[in-house]
Amino acid sequence: MTYSVAVSGASGYAGGEILRLLAAHPDIEIRTVTAHSNAGQPLIDHQPHLRSLRHLTLQDTTPEILAGHDIVFLALPHGQSGQYTDALGAVPLVIDAGADHRLTSDQAWEQFYGGHFHEPWTYGVPELLVGGRKQREHLVGATRIAAPGCNASTVSLSLAPGVAAGVIDPGDIVSVLAVGPSGAGKSLKPNLLASEILGTANPYAVGGTHRHIPEIQQALAGAGGTDIRLSFTPVLVPMSRGILATSTAPIAPGVTDAQIRAAWEDAYGDETFVQLLPEGHFPRTADVLGANTALIGLAIDRNANRVVVVTAVDNLAKGTAGAAVQSMNIALGLEETTGLTVNGVAP
Amino acid sequence: MTYSVAVSGASGYAGGEILRLLAAHPDIEIRTVTAHSNAGQPLIDHQPHLRSLRHLTLQDTTPEILAGHDIVFLALPHGQSGQYTDALGAVPLVIDAGADHRLTSDQAWEQFYGGHFHEPWTYGVPELLVGGRKQREHLVGATRIAAPGCNASTVSLSLAPGVAAGVIDPGDIVSVLAVGPSGAGKSLKPNLLASEILGTANPYAVGGTHRHIPEIQQALAGAGGTDIRLSFTPVLVPMSRGILATSTAPIAPGVTDAQIRAAWEDAYGDETFVQLLPEGHFPRTADVLGANTALIGLAIDRNANRVVVVTAVDNLAKGTAGAAVQSMNIALGLEETTGLTVNGVAP
C-alpha cells in the first residue's frame, strides 16, 4: 500500500530533508506540504533542490489541513508541535522532528526549554541501547514518535555502548562537536549569515546551556548509566551539513582494551546505519553527507585514561529526517532501510 | 638601526607569514629568502600575496647563505633545523619555527618525533606563565628562540592561568581543536586536498598521538602543574587559517567562581595580545585572522564540574610567525608590538 503523508514546516531545512527522503520512498505519497508564513507559495521557491516536488504548493499549517493523512511529520520550531497533538488524534502515525515530545522529565524541560511540558513519545533512534536491548523494539507499531535532536543522538550513539557495558565512567563526559549551520534552521539571525560563518569557527551555548544536554543524559541513563555528567560544547564550522562529535569519557577501572572495543562491536556489529570503523580509522562528515549513516571511530588513550569516540553524522539526514523515516519504516513494518542510503555523497 | 634578516623555508606557509609580518616591520630589512627545492625561482611565484617582496629570488637553504645576517628565521620541516645550528653560531639571533628546539625532554622527543634530540631554546610565548612570572622575561636578550607549536601554545595559554592558580586539576584535561589545514603546511598529501577538506570535518591524530601533547605538558608543568594528563583531538575544518581550541579541566575542590575567573584576569589583564573576553562571550577565529591576538572565553560549568576555556588563535600568526616576531621584538629590545596587529581581518 501507499501511505499518504503531510509534512509541516516544509519550507525549512528539516522539513526539506524529510521531503527529499520521502520523495525517494516507494511506499509514500507526499500529499500535503504546509508552512505557516509561506502558505500559498510554491514549495519549489523554498526548496529549489526538490525538483520532483515542484508541483506542490505550501498550505497553512492547521490541524484541519494536517489531519486526514496516514502519516504527519511535524518539523516546527520547538514548542509549536504540542498544539497539534490533540487535533491529530485520528492520524495513525505522527512523527515530531521538534523537541516537544523528547524529554521524559518535566523538570529538565522547564530548565532547558520552558513553557508547557508535553508527554514523551517513542524516541526515534532505533540503534540506541535501552535496558540491554535496542530502541528499535519500542518503535515497532509506534504511533507517536519523537525524532531525536541531531547533536543529542550523535553523542548518545557514541557513548551508549560504553555506558551499557560499564567500560566507561559516564560521570565525566566531555563532548565537543563541530557542526554545520543548517542544524540551526533557516533562521534570520546575524550569527548565521554566511559572512559570519565562512572561514571561521564559532562556539555557542558554551558552559552547559545547550538544550540537547538533558536529552543525552536521558538516553545514557536509558542505556544503564547513573549520575551522568556532561561538558558539551558545539562549534559552528563552515560546512552546510554535518556533525563531527568528539566525545571522551574516563576508562572504567580494570577494563581491558579488548573489553572496551567489544562494547561497541557488540552494540553495532549487526547494524546497517551505525557502523564502527576499524581500529585507527576515524570518520569525516563528508562520508555520511546525505546518508542515514553514523560512523564511529574509537580510540583508547591510556595516557589520558580516556576513551575517545569520534562520530560523524549528517545532522539533517541521520540526525533528523533520516531518523524520522527510519523510525517510520519500523513503525509501519516496512523494510527498515527503505528510502535511505548508506553511502555518503563525497567528495 | 635596521636588522638584516634571512628567512628559510620561504616558499611554505609559515615562512610566508613570517615574511608578511616582517615586510610591515619598520626595523627589518628582508635580505635573503631561501627554499631548498625551489631555489632560483622568484619568491612571488610561491607567495603571490607578498606583492611588496616581488623583487626577491629564492636561494638554496645552506648555512653559508643564511649566515651573515643579524637574524635568521628557520621555517623548515621538523628535524631539519638542527643541522644549521652549529653553522649559524655567529648569527646574533636565530628563531626556529620548527619543533627541533622546543622540548626539554629527550624522552618526549624520542617518543613523539624521533631522531636526533636538540637542546631546547628559549620558548617563544611571551605571555605564558612560568614559575609565577611571564616567559617574556626569559626572552629579553635571548639569542636562540624556539617559536611554539600553534596548537600547543593555544592550549597552553588557555589553561596556564588556571594551573598556576591551582583552580583547575591538570590531571584530566580534554582539548578538542577545530583547526584549518594551513597548520599542516604546504604538503602534497591526499588528505590536504581541497576536495577532502571542503564541506567536511576531519579528525586526525586521535587518541593521544599528536606531537604537540608533550609541548603542552611541558608548558603547563612550567606554569606549576604536576602529573599533567591531556586528551587532545584536533579536527580539520574548512577554513584556511585558525585554531579554535575548546579545553576543559575539572574544577579544583573548594574554589569559587570568582577565584577561577580571577586566575585568568590576573594573568592576562595587562596583556595586549592575549585577552580574556567578558563573561558569556566567546571568540571566533575570524576575530583574530591575520592578527597576533589570542582571544579567550571562559565558562564555569558546575553541573559538569569543569572549567571550559575556548581560545581563538590564527595558527600562522600568533600561533607561529606572530609569536616569532613578537619574541624577536622582545629579544632585540624593540617595542613588543612593532609590526604586529591586534585587530583581525573580518568578516
Added chain:
Amino acid sequence: MTYSVAVSGASGYAGGEILRLLAAHPDIEIRTVTAHSNAGQPLIDHQPHLRSLRHLTLQDTTPEILAGHDIVFLALPHGQSGQYTDALGAVPLVIDAGADHRLTSDQAWEQFYGGHFHEPWTYGVPELLVGGRKQREHLVGATRIAAPGCNASTVSLSLAPGVAAGVIDPGDIVSVLAVGPSGAGKSLKPNLLASEILGTANPYAVGGTHRHIPEIQQALAGAGGTDIRLSFTPVLVPMSRGILATSTAPIAPGVTDAQIRAAWEDAYGDETFVQLLPEGHFPRTADVLGANTALIGLAIDRNANRVVVVTAVDNLAKGTAGAAVQSMNIALGLEETTGLTVNGVAP
C-alpha cells in the same frame, strides 16, 4: 538480468562517483574495481563514503582483469584509456569517462591534448540537440560511449537550443564557470591544496587554452552552428562539487524574446534531467548536488544584446558519472532514469 561491471580508476573522484551511482542501481553488480597504483588495498580506504562497498579490494588496472564483464567503465587520466580499447574488444559495453574518445577532429586533439588520437565513440549527453534530434537516439544500443567533459557538457547543453534554433550567434560566445576542485581529480598539485582553495577564487586556463573548448565547439557544431568562437574561463571556487556556468551569446538579429525562450522550452520541456527554470529564476549548484540534473536559467539582456544562460551541474554526477550511467541505461534499453536522482542534496 543483472549486468556485471568493472570500474577502473576506482580510487579517484570520477571512479568513486560512478561506484556511488552503480551501488544504487538495481540492475548492476559491481564485481571488480581497479586502480593501478593502489592495487591490493581496500576500496574503502580510498572511498570512505562508499560504505556499502567496503568488501571490495582494488585490483590492478589490466586488460585481463577488466575483460570478462558485461560493462567496463574507464575512469582514467586522459590519454590512458586508449591502450585498453583493443584488449576490451569482447566487452559488450565500454564507457570511457576520460577524453580519449570524445573528439572527432584529430587536429583539435593534437592542439589541445596531443599524443595518439583515438576514434570517437558515441557521445554520452542524451539531451544534446544533434541535427534537430537528440543524442539519445544515437545512444540506443551503443557499445562504446564517451562520457562528456563536465564543463563541456554544461556549456553545450546551455547553448545548443539557441544555436539549433538560430536565435543566438555562436560566433562570439563568452562562458565563465565557477567550478569546484573535484573536477580536477585527486591530483597532488599545490594549487589544489585546501589552503589554496579555501576562501578564494582562482582562475585557470585563461585565454583559450582549456581542453574542453574543442569539445564544446564540436557539440555546438552538431547542434547546427557554424564558425563557433568561444571565450572560456573557468574559476576554481571553494565548493567541493559543482559547476555554475554563465554563458552569453549575441542575440541573432530580428528574433523576439518569445522566440528565444521557446528555443530552450522546446528543447528541454520534456526532459527529466535538463530543466529550464521559469523566467527570472536561476539555479544554484546546491540544487543539483549529487543529482543527475542540469538546471538552466535564461535571461535576455537587450541592453547588452546578449542572451545569458546560467546552468548548474554537479560536475561528478550529471557532468561525468551521471551522464555515464544515464547513457548506459539508454544503451542497454533500461529505464533511462534508473539509479539516478532528480533532487539535489541541499542545503
Added chain:
Amino acid sequence: MTYSVAVSGASGYAGGEILRLLAAHPDIEIRTVTAHSNAGQPLIDHQPHLRSLRHLTLQDTTPEILAGHDIVFLALPHGQSGQYTDALGAVPLVIDAGADHRLTSDQAWEQFYGGHFHEPWTYGVPELLVGGRKQREHLVGATRIAAPGCNASTVSLSLAPGVAAGVIDPGDIVSVLAVGPSGAGKSLKPNLLASEILGTANPYAVGGTHRHIPEIQQALAGAGGTDIRLSFTPVLVPMSRGILATSTAPIAPGVTDAQIRAAWEDAYGDETFVQLLPEGHFPRTADVLGANTALIGLAIDRNANRVVVVTAVDNLAKGTAGAAVQSMNIALGLEETTGLTVNGVAP
C-alpha cells in the same frame, strides 16, 4: 596633525572595514562611531575583531553627532546618505561609501536605484583613467568623495586602460564576477544565510539589472569609451570576501598583442595598488585579502577575438574602505599609502 573622524554605519561590514583601516592609520583619531538601530551598544559587540576599539560605544546616526569632526565617513544603505549632506556642510571632508553620490546621470539613478537624485561627488578611484589622466588628480583637495561600488571599480579598473587606448571595443563587454557575500552587507536575507552559501555558487541580478552597471558605463565613458554595452553577472561563492572579475571585450581591429599589453602596462606600471601581473599569470582573491591591492591578469585570445582581463580585489578593502581611505589620504595631502597594505593575508 591628527584628524578627528566619525564613522556612521559602524556596525556593518563596510563601516567595520573603514574602522579597521583607520585604526592602523597614524594620522587619524576615531572619535565617534554611530549605528542607528544599535545605538547605545558597545562597538565590540558588533565588530568583535576590532579589539583595539573596544572602548567605543555606538551612538545614534544623527547629523548633530556626526558634525564637528574633521572627517565623516558615511557607510549607510543606499539612499540614506543624502539626508545628511546639508547638515554636514561644515565638515571639511565627507566620504560616502554608499551609492548616493556616485552617478552623474539622474536618468541612470532613476532606472537602477530610484528615489531622490543627489549631486555627484568626486569619484574615489585614484588609479582610474579619466580623459587621459588619473582620477587621483581630481581627488587632491577634494572635500566630498564618493567611494566606488566594489564590483564597479573592479570592472572599471580592469577595462579602462584598453578603452582609453582604443585597443578594445567597449560595445560588447561581458563581465562575470565571483563575489563573496560580505559585499551584500550584514543583511538578514534568507539567501545570505550560511546554509545557502556554503558549498554552492549562486548567481543574482542576472540579465542586466545590477546597480553597478551604470557606474561602470560612466567610468568607462570617462576613460574615453562611447556606446558602452555590458553584460554583467555576479555569482555569489563561498568566500567571505573577494571579487574575482573576469571581463572580456572584443579586440579592436588591427591592434597587435604588444599594443594591447602596453595599454595596461602604461596605465598601471607606476601604481602601487593596481598591478598588472606578468604574462600568463592571473590573480586569486586570496592574494589581496585585507589589502588595498587590485591585481590584474591579462590574456589575449585571438581565437575568440577577445581580450580577457581577470582582476582580484577585496570588496571591503580596495573595493570600498581601502578606496575611501586612499582617497582620504590624497584629499588631505597625506602620503597616499598611509595605513594601507599591499600584501594580502594568505593562505
